[in-house]
Amino acid sequence: MPQIPGAWRRAAIGAGLLSADGTAQPTIFAEMTALAVRTGALNLGQGFPDEDGPAEVLEAAREAIAAGANQYPPGRGTPDLRAAIAEHQQRFYGLAVDPEREVLVTAGATEALAATLLALIDSPDDEIVVFEPYYDSYAACVALAGARLVTVPLRWPGFQPDLDDLRRAVTDRTRLILVNDPHNPTGAVLSAEVREEIVRLAERHDALIVTDEVYEHLVFEGPHVPLATLPGARDRVVSISSAGKTFSTTGWKIGWVTATPGLVDAVLAVKQWLTYVNGSPFQPAIAAGLRLPDAFFAGIAETMRAKHELLGAGLRAAGLQVAPPAGGYFTVADAAPLGATDAADFCRALPERAGVVGIPLTAFVTPERRADYATFVRFAACKRRDVLEEASARLAALR
Numbered sequence: 246m247p248q249i250p251g252a253w254r255r256a257a258i259g260a261g262l263l264s265a266d267g268t269a270q271p272t273i274f275a276e277m278t279a280l281a282v283r284t285g286a287l288n289l290g291q292g293f294p295d296e297d298g299p300a301e302v303l304e305a306a307r308e309a310i311a312a313g314a315n316q317y318p319p320g321r322g323t324p325d326l327r328a329a330i331a332e333h334q335q336r337f338y339g340l341a342v343d344p345e346r347e348v349l350v351t352a353g354a355t356e357a358l359a360a361t362l363l364a365l366i367d368s369p370d371d372e373i374v375v376f377e378p379y380y381d382s383y384a385a386c387v388a389l390a391g392a393r394l395v396t397v398p399l400r401w402p403g404f405q406p407d408l409d410d411l412r413r414a415v416t417d418r419t420r421l422i423l424v425n426d427p428h429n430p431t432g433a434v435l436s437a438e439v440r441e442e443i444v445r446l447a448e449r450h451d452a453l454i455v456t457d458e459v460y461e462h463l464v465f466e467g468p469h470v471p472l473a474t475l476p477g478a479r480d481r482v483v484s485i486s487s488a489g490k491t492f493s494t495t496g497w498k499i500g501w502v503t504a505t506p507g508l509v510d511a512v513l514a515v516k517q518w519l520t521y522v523n524g525s526p527f528q529p530a531i532a533a534g535l536r537l538p539d540a541f542f543a544g545i546a547e548t549m550r551a552k553h554e555l556l557g558a559g560l561r562a563a564g565l566q567v568a569p570p571a572g573g574y575f576t577v578a579d580a581a582p583l584g585a586t587d588a589a590d591f592c593r594a595l596p597e598r599a600g601v602v603g604i605p606l607t608a609f610v611t612p613e614r615r616a617d618y619a620t621f622v623r624f625a626a627c628k629r630r631d632v633l634e635e636a637s638a639r640l641a642a643l644r
Contacts, residue, residue, distance in 0.1 A: 272381075273608040277592060286596035287636045289556075289624040290604040292429070292574045296629055298493035299534065299541065306497075306530035318525045320517055322350025322501070329532035330501050334484075337461075337542075338474050346506040349513050352523040353498035354459045354487040359386045360516040361455055361483050361502065362421070366390040371420035376406055378609035378618065380429050380457065392420065396611055401579065401621065402568040404433035408442055415446040421453050422446070424472060427460040430609050430623045431577050432553075432570020434464055444478045453508075454478065458486045459500075460573040462542045465550040469572075473503075483508050488531040490574065491545065497527040549574070552626040552633055559637025560624065563599070564644050574627040577606060581620040583643055588622050600639040 274291060281288040297303060321327060327344040334340040342348060351357040359382070362373070373387050377396035387394045397406045397414045415422060422443055426435045435443075447454050454472055461469045473482040487500035502512050556576050557567045565578040585591040588605030596602055606621035626633065 273589065273592075273604060274381075277602045277604060280593070280596045281602045284596040284600065286600045286602045287628075287632055287639065288602045289626075289628065289636055290592075290602040292625045292627060293495045294493040294627045295632065296493060299537065301537065302492050302494065302530050302534040305533040306526050309526035309529045314526045314529060316525060317522050318350075318528055320522055321513065322348065322522075323525075323528045323532070326350055326499075326501075326528040326532040326535075329535040330503065333535045334503060337468070338471050340471070340473060340479075340503075342503050343506070347503055347509055349502040349509050349516065350528060351500040351502060351516060352520040353489065354457060354485050354500040355382050356498075356516065356519055357485045357487075357500045357502050357512070358382065358423075358455070358457060359389065360512050360519055361485065362386045362390040362392070364511040364515045365453060365455075365483075365508075366392045366420060369393075370418060372416070372418045373421045373423055374411075374414045374419055374452075375423045376425065376428065377611065377614060378430050378606055379423075380425055381609060383423060383425075384611075393418075394611070395419070396614070398614060398617060399428070399431055399433060401577075401618075402566075404428065404431035404568065404577075405436055406439060408439070411439070411442060412446065415450055415452065417450050419446075419450050419452040421455050423455045423457070425457040426472075427458075427464055427469070427570075427572030429460070429573055430575050430604075430606060431568070432573050432575050434466075434469075434571035437470070440470060440472055440475060444472060444475045447481055448477060452481070454482045456482060456484050458484060459490050461486055462491045463546055463549050463574070464572040465546060465553075466571060480505055483512070488527075488534060491542075492531065492534045494527070494531075497524055497531070499524050499527050499531045549626065552628070552630065555630065555633045555637065556624060556626045559633070559640050562637065562644070563640035563642075565622075570626075574625055575623050576626055578603075578622050578624060579620050580622055585620045588618070588620050591620070592622060599642045601636050 277290040327348040330348050331342040331344040334342045369391050371392040372395045374395045397410050473484050483504040489495035560567050560578045568577045580591045592605050603622040603624045606618045607615045
């Protein structure tokens with residue numbers, strides 16, 4: 246079998262797709278989805294909605310297709326979507342963004358993250374600090390960029406980092422601090438104290454900050470606070486977000502980067518050799534979505550909060566301990582009260598025992614920290630209420 250080239254091999258190992266000896270490894274996500282299909286279990290493992298987004302957004306995409314918006318859009322994104330993104334940053338956060346020079350449309354947030362890391366890593370000695378558990382693409386992107394991953398643990402039940410741990414992690418070798426807020430997989434929202442310390446450390450060590458804010462409109466208490474809004478942070482922050490979670494259009498893969506012109510230009514220099522452009526008819530549709538009234542954005546947060554409360558009640562009734570999320574799609578529960586000692590084994594048995602699928606939190610951590618998260622399971626609340634009600638009823642079998 247041909248050997249996978251070095252950078253891609255590192256990325257595949259980082260993503261858990263290859264073992265260190267080069268053996269192909271199915272991801273836990275693929276394994277759990279296959280179990281759901283085989284057993285007929287309700288799949289609360291994968292984080293995508295089972296309901297369509299707002300009619301105005303879907304209709305705008307249909308209209309764009311009918312109007313002929315089916316060829317390559319401009320490399321930076323359509324002018325109207327870039328304008329809508331700039332308007333959004335001003336409207337919600339008071340950030341003045343130049344749509345011509347400080348906005349780049351990408352193939353979802355995942356491409357934005359990959360292009361940003363590839364653009365901004367200078368050498369193999371560069372370190373990227375992330376909070377652990379982390380979204381699974383982070384380790385792969387760091388490995389692909391040839392940098393070193395440095396993690397700061399988030400501890401049950403609040404999943405806030407210890408500031409001393411953060412200070413030890415950020416050094417003069419730190420090139421980037423990668424911040425996911427609201428956080429996947431834990432559902433945490435960083436405290437003001439943590440946000441301020443991230444900016445202070447970045448300034449002290451001359452590091453850049455990359456923010457993954459795809460759940461920005463799914464915060465349950467108070468407004469989302471982008472790090473780019475903090476004093477002194479604007480010039481060193483690359484802000485990344487996307488439309489998928491806000492408008493329930495995860496398959497459209499429309500994301501964006503906002504940053505100062507030099508940083509955006511660096512990301513563009515990589516992005517144009519990845520997808521070049523994407524989603525031509527979806528770009529005007531997302532522009533329409535970003536201009537929806539405030540009631541829409543408040544409504545999706547309140548709806549998601551209610552779904553988490555429904556799921557959380559079902560998990561507690563089943564005997565699990567629950568860490569109530571502050572935002573996003575996911576609820577984390579501890580299966581230890583049910584006798585679990587290994588979340589992966591618990592999740593593999595759960596479809597047969599209760600007809601529900603979850604994902605072990607150990608899928609989102611480095612091997613050396615798996616013991617710290619050994620009994621925690623992530624469940625997706627971004628499903629229809631009737632699905633969550635049925636899942637709660639099925640979970641009662643665990644008692």
